[in-house]
Amino acid sequence: MTRVRHEGPVIVGAGLAGLSAALEAAQAGARVLVLTPEPLLSGCSSAWAQGGMAAALTAVDSAELHARDTEAAGAGLVDPGAAQALTEAGRETVEWLAALGAPFDRYGDGSFVVSLEAAHSVARVARVGGDGAGRAILSAVVAAVRAEARIEVWEDARLKGLMQDETGRVVGAVAARGERLVEVTASAVVLATGGAGGLFAATTTPAVLKGEGMALAARAGAEILDPEFVQFHPTAIDVGLDPAPLATEALRGEGARLIDGAGAFLLGEEADADLKPRDVVARAVHAARTAGRGAFLDARTAVGEGFPHEFPAVFAACMRAGLDPRVSPIPVMAACHYHMGGVAADADGRTTVPGLYAVGECAATGVHGANRLASNSLLEAAAFGGRAGR
Ligand code: SIN
Numbered sequence: 001m002t003r004v005r006h007e008g009p010v011i012v013g014a015g016l017a018g019l020s021a022a023l024e025a026a027q028a029g030a031r032v033l034v035l036t037p038e039p040l041l042s043g044c045s046s047a048w049a050q051g052g053m054a055a056a057l058t059a060v061d062s063a064e065l066h067a068r069d070t071e072a073a074g075a076g077l078v079d080p081g082a083a084q085a086l087t088e089a090g091r092e093t094v095e096w097l098a099a100l101g102a103p104f105d106r107y108g109d110g111s112f113v114v115s116l117e118a119a120h121s122v123a124r125v126a127r128v129g130g131d132g133a134g135r136a137i138l139s140a141v142v143a144a145v146r147a148e149a150r151i152e153v154w155e156d157a158r159l160k161g162l163m164q165d166e167t168g169r170v171v172g173a174v175a176a177r178g179e180r181l182v183e184v185t186a187s188a189v190v191l192a193t194g195g196a197g198g199l200f201a202a203t204t205t206p207a208v209l210k211g212e213g214m215a216l217a218a219r220a221g222a223e224i225l226d227p228e229f230v231q232f233h234p235t236a237i238d239v240g241l242d243p244a245p246l247a248t249e250a251l252r253g254e255g256a257r258l259i260d261g262a263g264a265f266l267l268g269e270e271a272d273a274d275l276k277p278r279d280v281v282a283r284a285v286h287a288a289r290t291a292g293r294g295a296f297l298d299a300r301t302a303v304g305e306g307f308p309h310e311f312p313a314v315f316a317a318c319m320r321a322g323l324d325p326r327v328s329p330i331p332v333m334a335a336c337h338y339h340m341g342g343v344a345a346d347a348d349g350r351t352t353v354p355g356l357y358a359v360g361e362c363a364a365t366g367v368h369g370a371n372r373l374a375s376n377s378l379l380e381a382a383a384f385g386g387r388a389g390r
Contacts, residue, residue, distance in 0.1 A: 010349030018192030024389030036304025049134025074369020349388030
């Protein structure tokens with residue numbers, strides 16, 4: 001066992017939440033150590049996000065309206081104060097990321113292009129390159145982290161334990177670096193370890209994410225909130241892969257429709273029927289498949305020839321599987337996509353254990369309730385991750 005004394009916080013995880021915390025803590029003068037088991041940009045869900053970042057960015061929108069939609073989607077279990085704190089941070093968070101170099105899609109006048117996604121009452125999802133938001137945003141943040149002398153990143157360190165003093169305060173972390181165990185003492189430990197999709201039969205997240213951060217927090221005595229609240233995405237592409245590639249909800253925002261094998265609409269004929277909250281749509285997809293009717297996303301008319309440049313990631317995933325979404329409906333299934341439950345934390349990441357913070361998907365801050373509103377997670381990761389860092 002090697003022992004390292006680190007004068008500052010240790011952040012475990014290098015998705016958008018962890019790296020936003022790292023940047024803001026460094027900005028506030030701290031020396032930061034980030035532990036991650038894989039090279040930056042891999043092994044985290046943020047880099048796979050397609051839709052983008054929800055934020056009130058247009059004249060017809062407001063933080064209040066965004067908070068109301070967040071609460072309605074969350075099935076009565078959203079903490080209104082947390083939702084308001086999140087949505088009020090929308091514009092400044094998008095602008096902070098844009099200033100770091102995130103190349104959000106813009107109109108000629110410089111305003112942000114926004115997409116419509118399910119259960120949003122207006123279009124408010126800031127996107128990048130159509131469906132490439134997660135990777136592009138995280139790449140900008142990674143570049144800023146690499147340029148920050150006060151941040152050190154170990155890209156081969158897997159969390160194995162949390163160290164506590166005699167009062168229960170978390171005072172460091174134990175990590176495996178190859179065969180070697182390293183004990184790192186720290187002023188605080190910030191968990192940013194992501195979700196638990198790897199525990200499920202099919203997931204849209206990296207399969208390596210199995211909820212270990214949450215488990216270690218529980219062992220340290222932290223309150224775990226709503227661990228059963230798992231979100232299933234209705235349009236994981238069913239081409240026999242696990243993790244399953246995603247067909248972003250923005251496709252339905254553009255008018256793509258969910259149909260069964262006989263061509264009947266799964267959720268009804270109304271134009272916005274497929275934009276109901278994600279849990280409702282996921283159940284309809286699952287029911288159709290279980291009944292043997294099959295479930296397909298038909299984007300032939302709504303997107304058609306525009307597919308390669310409007311949704312390049314989805315198009316590439318389909319073509320790799322031998323399926324041309326310009327001419328064929330895409331077979332879809334519900335797959336584990338996001339964990340709303342996790343380590344109970346406030347908007348600054350504070351958990352019930354002194355010295356231990358949690359941000360991003362491993363945290364349960366009350367903003368998502370029982371059903372996360374689409375594209376609120378990247379916003380939460382950057383906004384609340386940054387708050388924890390500060
Ligand atoms: C999607 O693009 O459909 C996913 C967005 C999200 O999960 O927030």
